[in-house]
Amino acid sequence: MRQGGVRTVSIQPPSVQRETKAVALALLQIAVGSAIAINASRPSKADPASGLQADEIGFGKLDADDQRLFRAAQEGLTELEDARNATGGWPAIATLATRGVPPFAVDPIDRYGYRWTKVSDKLVTNYLGIPDDAARSTFVIGVVEPEPGAAEVVDEDDTHHKLTDGTMIHVGIYRGPLRAVPATPISQFPYGEGWRRIVGVSR
Amino acid sequence: MKLFLLLILLFGCSSKGDQPQPKPEPDAAPRLRVGVTLHPYFSWTSNVATGLDIEVVAVLPGEVDAGNYQPSPEDIAKLAKLDAIVINGIGHDDFIRDMIKASGNTTLVVIEANAATPLLPSAHGAAKNSHTFISFTNAIQQSRQIAARLGDLRPALAAKLKANASAYADKLRAIQSAAAKQLAAAKIKRVVTVHDGYSYLLQELGIELAGVVQPAHGLIPSAKELADMIELIAKEKIRVVLTEEDFPDKLLATLKEATAAKVYVISHVATGAYTPDKFEREMEVNAKALVTALVTDPS
16 A cells, blocks of 8 residues: 555544444533533422422411511512503502502511512513511512513413413512622522522412 | 482482492393302402492301301202302312202302412411401402402403402502501510411411410310410410400400400401401401500500
């Protein structure tokens, strides 16, 4: 095969078997890496007895003050949806407070100094109740609307509410460690940071 | 005399109960007949149905507390003519399922008022507390639920039902808010109740429940249970006991004599004539009783 100083080398393609093995190994590495990354920020298991996911907490596990606030937040969420149905937008805190809608209205019973703020962008709206008392949790009523024209085919349940115009929105009432009003609304409430979605009625 | 008759004609029919029902349009859906098992549900359903062609039917006689009720053929017959029925569904009207079966009404739509209500535990035992209806917050939430479900049955009325529920919510909130303002200055924030029906109301008004005398709904406490409660009242220096209307006077007298606590009556909204305003009237009286017990009298 040698012709003078020139050397000819034949390059053979890898066998199908070896190529498949290499691709499988790469995929496995990606899968393992992703799982580690996801598990670091998400709950690891659900509680079969309660039917709750690990990033959820049942109403019955809250203390009386948080139960009271959750019940008020549920009432508030219904009023928010009513206002959205009527006006096409999510209402200002002052509008709700003027009407006496809890938890946004002045609450003479509140011992922890909850102050409510609305933060929203195009599709995500948060109503955040941050207490003066650092020992208490922040509550967030979170709403996410779908992209315009994106039809979501899911049944209504405690996290999917249908507006009168047919729009299916994601809703949730969360409890977490936030201490300052964020610049943009929160759309993901990471388990690893201490956020829990409160479930009023166990499935 | 003529003027008198004219005044009767003009104003004689102006009471709420005598208001003429709206006449349905010729092509409108037939009148919706909605049954209820408890007094509060009559008030809530009547309020969300205001001005609409919906008849609200009380299944039980007014003078009977659901806790002591025995089904009768007459009441089962009422179920046969209903389109829907609002029930508690978590222990306060367990009799109704068998009554519905016995009525043969296979198309009856059952509206469970508590389907989306967070439940508190009973004071004794593992059961959930079924007295969700003695509460402003729950009344607002459940009225909206009733309105939504009736709207499913009569989509043409859905918007009006929703608007009525919203107006009713504002009315109830005004009563709750007035009480909360006064109770914020309460000198006493911890009470004992005779009946396990007030947990939801006390929680929303920021009052702590230290104990419940009755071992279960409608049961008279034994001598030992009463003695235990007297001990608790003394040990925790409880100064207010809230009782229901029907608790035996003799036992109440024992409680009063053996402790320094004062006793106040809170309505269970469980008996009497069915009227649209019964719930708000009795809850307003309850709110005032709490203010008297916890704010006014201790000062």
